[in-house]
Amino acid sequence: MAEKATESGPVTLWERLERPTRTPRQRLSGPLIAAKAVEIADEKGLCAVTMRTLAAELDAAPMAAYRFVDGKDDLFAIMVNEVYAELAIPEGPWRKVLREYAVQIRDMMHRHRWLSELPPHVTMMPTPNHLASVDRALASLDGLGLDLEAMMTAVRTVAGFVHGTVGDEVALAELQQVSMAKSREEVREALGPQLQWMLATERYPVYERYIYESGCAEEPRVHFDAGLELVLDGIAARIDRAAG
Amino acid sequence: MAEKATESGPVTLWERLERPTRTPRQRLSGPLIAAKAVEIADEKGLCAVTMRTLAAELDAAPMAAYRFVDGKDDLFAIMVNEVYAELAIPEGPWRKVLREYAVQIRDMMHRHRWLSELPPHVTMMPTPNHLASVDRALASLDGLGLDLEAMMTAVRTVAGFVHGTVGDEVALAELQQVSMAKSREEVREALGPQLQWMLATERYPVYERYIYESGCAEEPRVHFDAGLELVLDGIAARIDRAAG
DNA sequence: TATCGCTCGGATACAACGTACACTCAAGGT
Protein backbone atom coordinates (compact mmCIF):
# COMPACT_ATOMS: atom_id res chain seq x y z
CA MET A 1 0.00 0.00 0.00
CA ALA A 2 2.92 2.20 0.65
CA GLU A 3 4.23 1.04 -2.69
CA LYS A 4 4.51 3.80 -5.19
CA ALA A 5 2.91 1.93 -8.12
CA THR A 6 6.06 -0.13 -8.74
CA GLU A 7 7.56 2.59 -10.92
CA SER A 8 6.53 6.10 -11.62
CA GLY A 9 8.83 6.37 -14.64
CA PRO A 10 7.39 7.06 -18.06
CA VAL A 11 5.24 4.21 -19.26
CA THR A 12 6.30 2.79 -22.61
CA LEU A 13 4.00 2.78 -25.60
CA TRP A 14 3.40 -0.95 -25.64
CA GLU A 15 2.92 -1.28 -21.94
CA ARG A 16 0.33 1.43 -21.95
CA LEU A 17 -1.54 -0.11 -24.86
CA GLU A 18 -1.77 -3.48 -23.15
CA ARG A 19 -3.00 -2.06 -19.89
CA PRO A 20 -6.65 -2.99 -19.46
CA THR A 21 -9.09 -0.17 -19.89
CA ARG A 22 -10.31 1.18 -16.61
CA THR A 23 -13.60 2.64 -17.68
CA PRO A 24 -16.05 1.17 -20.18
CA ARG A 25 -16.66 4.62 -21.55
CA GLN A 26 -13.80 4.65 -24.00
CA ARG A 27 -14.73 4.16 -27.62
CA LEU A 28 -11.19 4.50 -28.88
CA SER A 29 -8.46 1.98 -28.35
CA GLY A 30 -4.94 1.32 -29.56
CA PRO A 31 -5.80 -1.45 -32.03
CA LEU A 32 -8.79 0.49 -33.30
CA ILE A 33 -6.68 3.53 -34.02
CA ALA A 34 -3.96 1.44 -35.61
CA ALA A 35 -6.41 -0.38 -37.84
CA LYS A 36 -8.05 2.83 -39.01
CA ALA A 37 -4.72 4.50 -39.69
CA VAL A 38 -3.56 1.51 -41.73
CA GLU A 39 -6.81 1.54 -43.66
CA ILE A 40 -6.37 5.20 -44.52
CA ALA A 41 -2.74 4.73 -45.52
CA ASP A 42 -3.62 1.77 -47.72
CA GLU A 43 -6.35 3.65 -49.53
CA LYS A 44 -5.14 7.20 -49.76
CA GLY A 45 -1.42 6.98 -49.11
CA LEU A 46 0.69 7.77 -46.09
CA CYS A 47 0.46 11.52 -46.49
CA ALA A 48 -3.31 11.23 -46.10
CA VAL A 49 -2.74 9.91 -42.61
CA THR A 50 -3.00 13.12 -40.64
CA MET A 51 -4.04 13.33 -37.06
CA ARG A 52 -7.02 15.30 -38.26
CA THR A 53 -8.31 12.94 -40.93
CA LEU A 54 -7.61 10.01 -38.66
CA ALA A 55 -9.70 11.62 -35.96
CA ALA A 56 -12.43 12.47 -38.43
CA GLU A 57 -12.49 8.90 -39.68
CA LEU A 58 -12.92 7.77 -36.09
CA ASP A 59 -15.68 10.32 -35.50
CA ALA A 60 -13.57 11.94 -32.86
CA ALA A 61 -12.01 15.29 -32.17
CA PRO A 62 -8.62 16.13 -33.69
CA MET A 63 -6.77 15.51 -30.47
CA ALA A 64 -8.54 12.31 -29.48
CA ALA A 65 -5.80 9.89 -30.49
CA TYR A 66 -3.23 11.67 -28.38
CA ARG A 67 -4.54 9.80 -25.37
CA PHE A 68 -3.04 6.63 -26.82
CA VAL A 69 -0.02 7.76 -28.78
CA ASP A 70 2.50 10.39 -27.87
CA GLY A 71 2.68 11.88 -31.34
CA LYS A 72 2.88 10.93 -34.94
CA ASP A 73 5.89 8.68 -34.50
CA ASP A 74 3.99 6.60 -32.01
CA LEU A 75 1.13 6.39 -34.45
CA PHE A 76 3.49 5.11 -37.12
CA ALA A 77 4.89 2.60 -34.66
CA ILE A 78 1.53 1.03 -33.95
CA MET A 79 0.78 1.00 -37.67
CA VAL A 80 3.97 -0.94 -38.32
CA ASN A 81 3.16 -3.30 -35.51
CA GLU A 82 -0.30 -3.80 -36.95
CA VAL A 83 0.90 -4.90 -40.38
CA TYR A 84 3.72 -7.08 -39.07
CA ALA A 85 0.98 -9.13 -37.48
CA GLU A 86 0.14 -10.31 -41.00
CA LEU A 87 3.34 -12.33 -41.19
CA ALA A 88 2.98 -16.04 -40.62
CA ILE A 89 6.34 -17.68 -40.99
CA PRO A 90 6.20 -21.45 -40.77
CA GLU A 91 8.88 -23.62 -39.21
CA GLY A 92 11.24 -25.61 -41.35
CA PRO A 93 14.77 -25.69 -42.70
CA TRP A 94 16.60 -22.39 -42.52
CA ARG A 95 16.62 -21.66 -46.21
CA LYS A 96 12.90 -22.13 -46.51
CA VAL A 97 12.24 -20.02 -43.44
CA LEU A 98 14.47 -17.17 -44.52
CA ARG A 99 12.98 -17.22 -47.99
CA GLU A 100 9.52 -17.11 -46.51
CA TYR A 101 10.62 -14.33 -44.19
CA ALA A 102 11.87 -12.31 -47.14
CA VAL A 103 8.97 -13.02 -49.46
CA GLN A 104 6.31 -12.35 -46.86
CA ILE A 105 7.90 -9.06 -45.92
CA ARG A 106 8.06 -8.21 -49.60
CA ASP A 107 4.39 -9.02 -50.04
CA MET A 108 3.54 -7.03 -46.95
CA MET A 109 5.46 -4.04 -48.21
CA HIS A 110 3.62 -4.23 -51.50
CA ARG A 111 0.27 -4.53 -49.77
CA HIS A 112 1.14 -1.50 -47.69
CA ARG A 113 3.26 0.67 -49.91
CA TRP A 114 3.45 3.40 -47.29
CA LEU A 115 5.79 1.21 -45.26
CA SER A 116 8.77 2.31 -47.26
CA GLU A 117 7.85 5.95 -46.91
CA LEU A 118 8.13 5.84 -43.16
CA PRO A 119 10.95 7.72 -41.50
CA PRO A 120 13.73 5.23 -40.81
CA HIS A 121 13.85 5.68 -37.07
CA VAL A 122 10.30 4.37 -37.08
CA THR A 123 11.16 1.39 -39.23
CA MET A 124 14.08 0.76 -36.94
CA MET A 125 12.16 0.83 -33.69
CA PRO A 126 11.37 -2.76 -32.75
CA THR A 127 7.70 -3.46 -32.27
CA PRO A 128 6.37 -6.65 -30.72
CA ASN A 129 5.23 -8.26 -33.97
CA HIS A 130 8.33 -7.15 -35.82
CA LEU A 131 10.50 -8.65 -33.14
CA ALA A 132 8.53 -11.86 -33.36
CA SER A 133 9.34 -12.26 -37.03
CA VAL A 134 13.02 -11.59 -36.41
CA ASP A 135 12.98 -14.16 -33.66
CA ARG A 136 11.48 -16.71 -36.02
CA ALA A 137 14.15 -16.05 -38.60
CA LEU A 138 16.90 -16.25 -36.00
CA ALA A 139 15.52 -19.48 -34.59
CA SER A 140 15.73 -21.14 -37.99
CA LEU A 141 19.47 -20.60 -38.00
CA ASP A 142 19.95 -21.98 -34.53
CA GLY A 143 22.13 -25.04 -34.08
CA LEU A 144 23.87 -24.92 -37.44
CA GLY A 145 27.24 -23.97 -36.06
CA LEU A 146 26.80 -20.23 -36.38
CA ASP A 147 27.21 -18.11 -33.31
CA LEU A 148 24.52 -15.62 -32.40
CA GLU A 149 26.44 -12.76 -33.93
CA ALA A 150 26.66 -14.55 -37.28
CA MET A 151 23.01 -15.54 -37.13
CA MET A 152 22.05 -11.94 -36.57
CA THR A 153 24.28 -10.85 -39.42
CA ALA A 154 22.54 -13.26 -41.74
CA VAL A 155 19.08 -12.12 -40.74
CA ARG A 156 20.03 -8.47 -40.94
CA THR A 157 21.51 -9.06 -44.36
CA VAL A 158 18.32 -10.60 -45.62
CA ALA A 159 16.25 -7.86 -44.03
CA GLY A 160 18.52 -5.17 -45.42
CA PHE A 161 18.31 -6.64 -48.87
CA VAL A 162 14.56 -6.90 -48.68
CA HIS A 163 14.00 -3.39 -47.41
CA GLY A 164 16.34 -1.82 -49.91
CA THR A 165 15.20 -3.78 -52.93
CA VAL A 166 11.50 -3.66 -52.24
CA GLY A 167 11.80 0.01 -51.43
CA ASP A 168 12.98 0.52 -54.99
CA GLU A 169 10.27 -1.75 -56.35
CA VAL A 170 7.61 0.17 -54.50
CA ALA A 171 8.93 3.52 -55.59
CA LEU A 172 8.87 2.36 -59.18
CA ALA A 173 5.40 0.95 -58.81
CA GLU A 174 4.33 4.27 -57.40
CA LEU A 175 5.80 6.10 -60.37
CA GLN A 176 3.89 3.72 -62.58
CA GLN A 177 0.69 4.57 -60.80
CA VAL A 178 1.33 8.28 -60.68
CA SER A 179 1.97 8.55 -64.38
CA MET A 180 -1.26 6.64 -64.87
CA ALA A 181 0.50 4.40 -67.31
CA LYS A 182 -0.18 0.72 -67.41
CA SER A 183 2.34 -0.63 -69.86
CA ARG A 184 6.01 -0.80 -69.15
CA GLU A 185 6.84 1.25 -72.22
CA GLU A 186 4.65 4.04 -71.02
CA VAL A 187 6.50 4.07 -67.75
CA ARG A 188 9.77 4.15 -69.57
CA GLU A 189 8.42 7.08 -71.50
CA ALA A 190 7.14 8.66 -68.30
CA LEU A 191 10.45 8.76 -66.51
CA GLY A 192 11.84 9.28 -69.97
CA PRO A 193 12.33 13.02 -70.16
CA GLN A 194 14.77 12.82 -67.29
CA LEU A 195 16.43 9.56 -68.34
CA GLN A 196 16.34 10.25 -72.03
CA TRP A 197 18.25 13.45 -71.59
CA MET A 198 20.82 11.87 -69.31
CA LEU A 199 21.40 8.97 -71.66
CA ALA A 200 21.83 11.43 -74.51
CA THR A 201 24.92 12.73 -72.77
CA GLU A 202 26.54 9.40 -73.63
CA ARG A 203 28.13 9.19 -70.23
CA TYR A 204 26.63 5.90 -69.14
CA PRO A 205 27.52 3.35 -71.84
CA VAL A 206 26.72 0.14 -69.98
CA TYR A 207 23.55 1.42 -68.43
CA GLU A 208 22.49 2.57 -71.85
CA ARG A 209 23.03 -0.91 -73.21
CA TYR A 210 20.92 -2.25 -70.38
CA ILE A 211 18.11 0.13 -71.18
CA TYR A 212 18.06 -0.41 -74.92
CA GLU A 213 19.32 -3.96 -75.42
CA SER A 214 17.96 -5.80 -72.47
CA GLY A 215 14.29 -6.33 -71.84
CA CYS A 216 15.10 -3.85 -69.09
CA ALA A 217 12.23 -4.73 -66.89
CA GLU A 218 10.95 -8.17 -66.29
CA GLU A 219 8.62 -8.62 -63.43
CA PRO A 220 10.31 -7.05 -60.43
CA ARG A 221 9.57 -10.30 -58.63
CA VAL A 222 12.10 -12.02 -60.87
CA HIS A 223 14.75 -9.51 -59.86
CA PHE A 224 13.85 -9.97 -56.24
CA ASP A 225 13.93 -13.75 -56.33
CA ALA A 226 17.24 -13.77 -58.14
CA GLY A 227 18.77 -11.38 -55.66
CA LEU A 228 17.36 -13.27 -52.72
CA GLU A 229 18.79 -16.58 -53.87
CA LEU A 230 22.07 -14.76 -54.22
CA VAL A 231 21.95 -13.68 -50.62
CA LEU A 232 20.85 -17.12 -49.45
CA ASP A 233 23.71 -18.70 -51.38
CA GLY A 234 26.02 -16.43 -49.47
CA ILE A 235 24.55 -17.55 -46.16
CA ALA A 236 24.75 -21.18 -47.21
CA ALA A 237 28.44 -20.73 -47.95
CA ARG A 238 28.97 -19.31 -44.51
CA ILE A 239 27.11 -22.17 -42.87
CA ASP A 240 29.16 -24.71 -44.81
CA ARG A 241 32.32 -22.95 -43.72
CA ALA A 242 31.20 -23.02 -40.09
CA ALA A 243 30.10 -26.64 -40.17
CA GLY A 244 32.76 -28.10 -42.44
CA MET B 1 15.38 31.93 -86.56
CA ALA B 2 11.91 30.70 -87.14
CA GLU B 3 12.84 27.81 -84.91
CA LYS B 4 10.70 27.61 -81.87
CA ALA B 5 13.47 26.90 -79.34
CA THR B 6 13.86 23.27 -80.43
CA GLU B 7 11.16 22.06 -78.05
CA SER B 8 8.59 23.85 -76.04
CA GLY B 9 7.85 20.80 -73.90
CA PRO B 10 8.61 20.91 -70.22
CA VAL B 11 12.30 21.18 -69.60
CA THR B 12 13.70 18.54 -67.31
CA LEU B 13 15.44 19.40 -64.09
CA TRP B 14 18.92 18.45 -65.22
CA GLU B 15 18.65 20.07 -68.61
CA ARG B 16 17.58 23.32 -67.05
CA LEU B 17 20.36 23.23 -64.52
CA GLU B 18 23.02 22.69 -67.15
CA ARG B 19 21.78 25.50 -69.34
CA PRO B 20 24.32 28.28 -69.25
CA THR B 21 23.28 31.30 -67.30
CA ARG B 22 22.22 34.11 -69.52
CA THR B 23 22.74 36.97 -67.19
CA PRO B 24 25.53 37.52 -64.67
CA ARG B 25 22.98 39.04 -62.39
CA GLN B 26 21.90 35.80 -60.81
CA ARG B 27 23.34 35.17 -57.39
CA LEU B 28 21.61 31.84 -57.00
CA SER B 29 22.39 28.76 -59.03
CA GLY B 30 21.59 25.07 -59.00
CA PRO B 31 24.89 23.90 -57.51
CA LEU B 32 24.88 26.73 -54.99
CA ILE B 33 21.43 25.83 -53.79
CA ALA B 34 22.30 22.15 -53.66
CA ALA B 35 25.48 22.79 -51.69
CA LYS B 36 23.73 24.98 -49.17
CA ALA B 37 20.89 22.52 -48.74
CA VAL B 38 23.35 19.68 -48.17
CA GLU B 39 25.23 21.79 -45.67
CA ILE B 40 22.07 22.49 -43.72
CA ALA B 41 21.01 18.87 -43.78
CA ASP B 42 24.43 17.72 -42.60
CA GLU B 43 24.45 20.12 -39.69
CA LYS B 44 20.88 20.34 -38.53
CA GLY B 45 19.21 17.30 -40.02
CA LEU B 46 16.90 16.87 -42.97
CA CYS B 47 13.87 18.33 -41.27
CA ALA B 48 15.80 21.57 -40.88
CA VAL B 49 15.93 21.83 -44.66
CA THR B 50 12.97 24.07 -45.17
CA MET B 51 12.42 26.17 -48.23
CA ARG B 52 12.37 29.09 -45.84
CA THR B 53 15.52 28.35 -43.89
CA LEU B 54 17.27 27.44 -47.11
CA ALA B 55 16.29 30.78 -48.56
CA ALA B 56 17.34 32.57 -45.39
CA GLU B 57 20.70 30.81 -45.47
CA LEU B 58 21.12 32.04 -49.01
CA ASP B 59 20.09 35.56 -48.04
CA ALA B 60 17.15 35.30 -50.36
CA ALA B 61 13.40 35.47 -50.22
CA PRO B 62 11.43 32.36 -49.29
CA MET B 63 10.44 31.62 -52.86
CA ALA B 64 13.78 32.30 -54.47
CA ALA B 65 14.84 28.71 -55.01
CA TYR B 66 11.67 27.92 -56.91
CA ARG B 67 13.24 29.40 -60.01
CA PHE B 68 15.61 26.42 -60.11
CA VAL B 69 13.65 23.57 -58.63
CA ASP B 70 10.02 22.72 -59.12
CA GLY B 71 9.37 21.91 -55.52
CA LYS B 72 10.84 20.11 -52.57
CA ASP B 73 11.28 16.85 -54.42
CA ASP B 74 13.44 18.56 -56.98
CA LEU B 75 15.46 20.06 -54.19
CA PHE B 76 16.03 16.63 -52.72
CA ALA B 77 17.02 15.36 -56.14
CA ILE B 78 19.78 17.88 -56.59
CA MET B 79 20.94 17.22 -53.03
CA VAL B 80 21.24 13.52 -53.82
CA ASN B 81 23.06 14.32 -57.02
CA GLU B 82 25.40 16.57 -55.12
CA VAL B 83 26.51 13.93 -52.63
CA TYR B 84 26.79 11.16 -55.22
CA ALA B 85 29.48 13.29 -56.76
CA GLU B 86 31.65 12.31 -53.81
CA LEU B 87 31.92 8.74 -55.04
CA ALA B 88 35.14 7.83 -56.79
CA ILE B 89 35.03 4.21 -57.75
CA PRO B 90 38.27 2.94 -59.24
CA GLU B 91 38.53 0.37 -61.99
CA GLY B 92 39.56 -3.16 -61.26
CA PRO B 93 38.24 -6.69 -60.87
CA TRP B 94 34.52 -6.92 -60.28
CA ARG B 95 34.68 -7.97 -56.66
CA LYS B 96 36.91 -5.08 -55.73
CA VAL B 97 34.76 -2.62 -57.64
CA LEU B 98 31.50 -3.81 -56.16
CA ARG B 99 32.99 -3.78 -52.69
CA GLU B 100 34.21 -0.26 -53.23
CA TYR B 101 30.82 0.68 -54.62
CA ALA B 102 29.13 -0.64 -51.50
CA VAL B 103 31.61 0.74 -49.01
CA GLN B 104 31.73 4.18 -50.54
CA ILE B 105 27.96 4.42 -50.59
CA ARG B 106 27.95 3.32 -46.98
CA ASP B 107 30.46 5.98 -46.07
CA MET B 108 28.49 8.56 -48.00
CA MET B 109 25.29 7.61 -46.22
CA HIS B 110 27.06 7.97 -42.89
CA ARG B 111 28.51 11.31 -43.83
CA HIS B 112 25.04 12.45 -44.86
CA ARG B 113 22.68 10.70 -42.53
CA TRP B 114 19.67 12.46 -44.00
CA LEU B 115 20.01 10.35 -47.15
CA SER B 116 18.10 7.50 -45.59
CA GLU B 117 15.33 9.80 -44.46
CA LEU B 118 14.49 10.85 -47.98
CA PRO B 119 11.18 9.75 -49.44
CA PRO B 120 11.85 6.66 -51.53
CA HIS B 121 10.64 8.04 -54.81
CA VAL B 122 13.44 10.56 -54.49
CA THR B 123 16.05 7.93 -53.76
CA MET B 124 14.71 6.02 -56.73
CA MET B 125 14.89 8.83 -59.23
CA PRO B 126 18.12 8.48 -61.16
CA THR B 127 20.36 11.52 -61.04
CA PRO B 128 23.40 12.00 -63.27
CA ASN B 129 25.98 11.22 -60.61
CA HIS B 130 23.98 8.35 -59.22
CA LEU B 131 23.67 6.86 -62.67
CA ALA B 132 27.39 7.25 -63.16
CA SER B 133 28.12 5.09 -60.13
CA VAL B 134 25.69 2.43 -61.28
CA ASP B 135 27.32 2.45 -64.67
CA ARG B 136 30.71 1.93 -63.08
CA ALA B 137 29.42 -1.01 -61.09
CA LEU B 138 27.73 -2.52 -64.14
CA ALA B 139 30.84 -2.09 -66.24
CA SER B 140 32.88 -4.10 -63.76
CA LEU B 141 30.65 -7.10 -64.39
CA ASP B 142 30.86 -6.82 -68.16
CA GLY B 143 32.35 -9.70 -70.09
CA LEU B 144 32.13 -12.32 -67.37
CA GLY B 145 29.41 -14.34 -69.04
CA LEU B 146 26.50 -12.63 -67.34
CA ASP B 147 23.83 -11.08 -69.51
CA LEU B 148 22.79 -7.50 -68.87
CA GLU B 149 19.77 -8.57 -66.88
CA ALA B 150 21.92 -10.64 -64.51
CA MET B 151 24.46 -7.85 -64.20
CA MET B 152 21.73 -5.46 -63.25
CA THR B 153 20.33 -7.93 -60.76
CA ALA B 154 23.73 -8.20 -59.10
CA VAL B 155 24.16 -4.45 -58.85
CA ARG B 156 20.65 -3.92 -57.59
CA THR B 157 21.16 -6.61 -55.01
CA VAL B 158 24.27 -4.94 -53.71
CA ALA B 159 22.57 -1.56 -53.74
CA GLY B 160 19.49 -2.96 -52.04
CA PHE B 161 21.59 -4.57 -49.35
CA VAL B 162 23.56 -1.38 -48.79
CA HIS B 163 20.55 0.88 -48.60
CA GLY B 164 18.64 -1.39 -46.28
CA THR B 165 21.49 -2.25 -43.98
CA VAL B 166 22.99 1.20 -43.74
CA GLY B 167 19.52 2.63 -43.26
CA ASP B 168 19.30 0.56 -40.10
CA GLU B 169 22.82 1.52 -39.07
CA VAL B 170 22.05 5.18 -39.49
CA ALA B 171 18.80 4.97 -37.59
CA LEU B 172 20.60 3.29 -34.73
CA ALA B 173 23.38 5.84 -34.82
CA GLU B 174 20.74 8.53 -34.68
CA LEU B 175 19.15 6.93 -31.65
CA GLN B 176 22.58 6.83 -30.08
CA GLN B 177 23.00 10.52 -30.71
CA VAL B 178 19.53 11.49 -29.61
CA SER B 179 19.87 9.76 -26.29
CA MET B 180 23.19 11.55 -25.93
CA ALA B 181 24.76 8.35 -24.82
CA LYS B 182 28.24 7.40 -25.84
CA SER B 183 28.67 3.89 -24.60
CA ARG B 184 26.87 0.95 -26.03
CA GLU B 185 25.35 0.00 -22.71
CA GLU B 186 23.79 3.39 -22.38
CA VAL B 187 22.19 2.98 -25.77
CA ARG B 188 20.91 -0.38 -24.74
CA GLU B 189 19.50 1.28 -21.70
CA ALA B 190 18.11 4.11 -23.80
CA LEU B 191 16.04 1.99 -26.12
CA GLY B 192 15.63 -0.21 -23.11
CA PRO B 193 12.27 0.81 -21.72
CA GLN B 194 10.63 -0.34 -24.92
CA LEU B 195 12.85 -3.37 -25.50
CA GLN B 196 13.14 -4.35 -21.87
CA TRP B 197 9.41 -4.61 -21.52
CA MET B 198 9.05 -6.62 -24.71
CA LEU B 199 11.78 -9.04 -23.74
CA ALA B 200 10.14 -9.46 -20.37
CA THR B 201 7.17 -11.01 -22.12
CA GLU B 202 9.42 -13.98 -22.90
CA ARG B 203 8.08 -14.23 -26.40
CA TYR B 204 11.36 -13.81 -28.25
CA PRO B 205 13.69 -16.46 -26.88
CA VAL B 206 16.38 -16.39 -29.53
CA TYR B 207 16.45 -12.65 -29.81
CA GLU B 208 16.73 -12.48 -26.07
CA ARG B 209 19.74 -14.77 -26.17
CA TYR B 210 21.26 -12.51 -28.78
CA ILE B 211 20.76 -9.46 -26.61
CA TYR B 212 22.05 -10.95 -23.41
CA GLU B 213 24.59 -13.56 -24.46
CA SER B 214 26.17 -12.09 -27.51
CA GLY B 215 28.23 -8.95 -27.44
CA CYS B 216 25.12 -7.71 -29.20
CA ALA B 217 26.78 -4.87 -30.98
CA GLU B 218 30.20 -4.97 -32.42
CA GLU B 219 31.06 -2.14 -34.68
CA PRO B 220 28.26 -1.94 -37.22
CA ARG B 221 30.96 -1.93 -39.83
CA VAL B 222 31.72 -5.53 -38.97
CA HIS B 223 28.10 -6.45 -39.56
CA PHE B 224 28.15 -4.61 -42.82
CA ASP B 225 31.35 -6.17 -44.11
CA ALA B 226 30.20 -9.62 -43.18
CA GLY B 227 26.89 -9.14 -44.93
CA LEU B 228 28.54 -7.64 -47.96
CA GLU B 229 30.93 -10.55 -48.38
CA LEU B 230 27.89 -12.76 -48.13
CA VAL B 231 26.25 -10.98 -51.02
CA LEU B 232 29.46 -10.94 -53.04
CA ASP B 233 29.84 -14.67 -52.47
CA GLY B 234 26.42 -15.11 -53.93
CA ILE B 235 27.36 -13.12 -56.99
CA ALA B 236 30.59 -15.07 -57.35
CA ALA B 237 28.63 -18.29 -57.33
CA ARG B 238 26.43 -16.96 -60.09
CA ILE B 239 29.40 -15.93 -62.19
CA ASP B 240 30.99 -19.33 -61.76
CA ARG B 241 27.78 -20.97 -62.83
CA ALA B 242 27.58 -18.75 -65.91
CA ALA B 243 31.19 -19.24 -66.86
CA GLY B 244 31.71 -22.88 -65.89
C1' DT C 1 21.54 55.21 -77.60
C1' DA C 2 16.89 54.24 -76.32
C1' DT C 3 13.75 50.68 -75.71
C1' DC C 4 11.75 46.14 -75.34
C1' DG C 5 11.33 41.83 -73.24
C1' DC C 6 13.06 38.08 -70.66
C1' DT C 7 14.21 36.32 -66.44
C1' DC C 8 15.81 36.72 -61.68
C1' DG C 9 14.41 37.46 -57.20
C1' DG C 10 10.98 39.74 -53.63
C1' DA C 11 6.59 40.27 -51.28
C1' DT C 12 2.35 38.71 -49.87
C1' DA C 13 -0.95 35.30 -48.98
C1' DC C 14 -3.21 30.88 -48.02
C1' DA C 15 -4.44 26.26 -46.78
C1' DA C 16 -3.00 22.39 -44.19
C1' DC C 17 -0.34 20.36 -40.84
C1' DG C 18 1.25 18.83 -35.81
C1' DT C 19 0.23 19.65 -31.35
C1' DA C 20 -0.09 22.52 -26.78
C1' DC C 21 -3.55 23.80 -23.54
C1' DA C 22 -7.60 24.23 -21.10
C1' DC C 23 -11.94 22.38 -20.91
C1' DT C 24 -16.42 19.23 -20.26
C1' DC C 25 -18.53 15.43 -18.57
C1' DA C 26 -19.46 10.66 -17.29
C1' DA C 27 -17.99 6.69 -14.03
C1' DG C 28 -16.83 4.76 -9.77
C1' DG C 29 -14.96 4.51 -5.19
C1' DT C 30 -15.92 6.43 -0.67
Next chain:
DNA sequence: ACCTTGAGTGTACGTTGTATCCGAGCGATA
Protein backbone atom coordinates in the same frame (compact mmCIF):
# COMPACT_ATOMS: atom_id res chain seq x y z
C1' DA D 1 -24.00 12.56 -1.89
C1' DC D 2 -19.58 14.06 -3.05
C1' DC D 3 -15.34 14.25 -5.33
C1' DT D 4 -11.52 12.33 -7.90
C1' DT D 5 -10.10 10.48 -12.25
C1' DG D 6 -9.45 10.04 -16.93
C1' DA D 7 -11.67 9.95 -21.78
C1' DG D 8 -12.69 12.86 -25.37
C1' DT D 9 -13.52 18.07 -27.05
C1' DG D 10 -12.65 22.84 -28.71
C1' DT D 11 -9.79 26.24 -29.80
C1' DA D 12 -5.69 28.24 -31.05
C1' DC D 13 -0.83 28.91 -32.49
C1' DG D 14 3.29 28.41 -35.08
C1' DT D 15 5.32 26.33 -39.10
C1' DT D 16 5.32 24.37 -43.47
C1' DG D 17 4.99 24.10 -48.86
C1' DT D 18 3.71 26.74 -52.48
C1' DA D 19 0.58 29.88 -55.80
C1' DT D 20 0.51 34.32 -57.48
C1' DC D 21 1.66 38.82 -58.51
C1' DC D 22 5.14 42.29 -58.75
C1' DG D 23 9.28 45.23 -59.60
C1' DA D 24 13.75 45.55 -61.44
C1' DG D 25 18.01 44.72 -63.96
C1' DC D 26 20.41 43.04 -68.04
C1' DG D 27 20.90 41.42 -73.19
C1' DA D 28 19.23 42.01 -77.56
C1' DT D 29 17.23 44.85 -81.07
C1' DA D 30 16.26 49.05 -83.55
